[in-house]
Amino acid sequence: MTVILFLVLGLLIGWKLKLAGTPRKIIHQALTLSIWILLFFMGLDIGSDKNVLQQWGRIGGKAAVITFFSLLGSFAAGFIVWKKVMDR
Amino acid sequence: MNLIRENLFPLLAFGAGIGAARLGLAPVERGGMIVLCFLVFLVGLSVGGTPGILALMKKMKGRIFLIPLGVILGTAAGNIVAALLFSGISLRQALLGGAGYGYYSLSAILITEQGEPVLGAMALVSNMMRELATLAGAGLMARFLTPLGPIMAGGATSMDVTLPAVTRFSGADYAPLSFVSGLLLSIAVPFMIALISMILP
Known part of the structure; x- marks a missing residue:
């Protein structure tokens, strides 16, 4: 997958260059900016998709259920890690 | 100020996109994909270039992997339960x-770019809820769910957006653990989405 390729490429170059200070700040600003641009594109995609607009109410409900259970499962796993490893 | 920058501006950008689409602006063909590749490249640069990151991970030994692994497995287990309990939610969706x-931002765009805007929108809302719940509830989580609570809830965001909350409520001793866990989870997102999409087409 193309996306994973770019991720690994970034990891390797970043690791080689050992970025600190100003270059790091610039990367983080570019990161923030590209997230905004991406979300704008995503808004474009979603705003021109009739299905999304029609199902908006159901999307929110499903998202809340998934978030709730994601958190529940993560907490359960956190308890196990805590009991087994951290709490000595 | 940071909170506004991190949470309000992304929402505004997203809203502006929806507004522009309503005004008749057409989606940019492959535009999202190109910016996305640039975005993950930057994530890689930032993570890979973190000073002393390998030394930090070595210091924590294998234990450090248990927390992000717990988040991945715990989240998946919770999602499976959600899909079993709610007939309207498929296993793949969950x-x-x-x-x-x-x-x-990353997960929603990855899913939308797979050609599933409805699911992408849901992932956007769901993951925003996760971040906001962590920011709002970190105090209670640290108190009642062990100091790992906010780190588990924060997931990938525990390296930046929710790191201050972890530091404040779990204690500064947990900040390095939180950072490395969030970092590994950020890298895991594209892999996990590709994996799930492959297993459940």
Whole structure:
């Protein structure tokens, strides 16, 4: 997958260059900016998709259920890690 | 100020996109994909270039992997339960919705770019909820769910957006653990979304 390729490429170059200070700040600003641009594109995609607009109410409900259970499962796993490893 | 920058501006950008589409602006063909590749490249640069990151991970030995692994497995287990309990939510929807671990921009865009805007929108909302719940509830989580609570809830965001909350409520001793966990989870997002999409086409 193309996306994973770019991720690994970034990891390797970043690791080689050992970025600190100003270059790091610039990367983080570019990161923030590209997230905004991406979300704008995503808004474009979603705003021109009739299905999304029609199902908006159901999307929110499903998202809340998934978030709730994601958190529940993560907490359960956190308890196990805590009991087994951290709490000595 | 940071909170506004991190949470309000992304929402505004997203809203502006929806507004522009309503005004008749057409989606940019492959535009999202190109910016996305640039974005993950930057994530890689930032993570790979973190000073002393390998030394930090060595210091924590294998234990450090248990926390992000717990988030991945715990989230998936919770998602499976959600899909079993709610007939309106398919296993694929639940797992893909959860696999952003709070990293809403990356996960939602990855899913939308797969040609699933409805699911992408759901992932966006779900992961935003996860981040906001962590920011709002970190105090209670640290108190009642062990100091790992906010780190588990924060998922991928525990390296940046929710790191201050972890530091404040779990204690500064947990900040390095939180950072490395969030970092590994951020890298895991594209892999997990690709994996889930492959297993459940």
